[in-house]
Amino acid sequence: MAPAVFAAETLNKIEEIMARYPTRRAAILPVLYLAQEEFGCVDDRALMAASKVLGVSKADVYGVATYYSMFETKPFGRNVIHLCDNLACSLLGAESLQDHLERKLEIQMGQTTTDGRFTLKNAECLGACAQAPVMLVNDDFYEGLTDAKIDEILAKYE
């Protein structure tokens, strides 16, 4: 399998990024952001492209891509929901909210709606336990969730 090919403009950005870091390995995270933006996800071909341009092993790139929840290794919906299911959120109803989301979107956790509108994922603690239960939709943070609040929130996203 051949690696994906970054656009020339992206390669210029990558050069600028790498110049700011002491090692090429240290630039994996920002390069993966660019790869996901350009290729739609960080699948095998995108990881190979990032590995090649950085001059680091694919294992290093893969390790970072799969460690952080903001990277998707397969195609995903236009909007990604990260519902926290860690302790505080669980104690305050995350499981019931997950049931609600799965019923409403007609998908299971980890899946994408057939229209590509939403991907539903669990998240580890989002660092806002005092506002539990919480979720992210893309980069937007929502707290004190209820079924009704979730319905209002989802209506904002196309």
Ligand code: FES
């Ligand atoms: S447990 Fe959900 S934000 Fe901490």
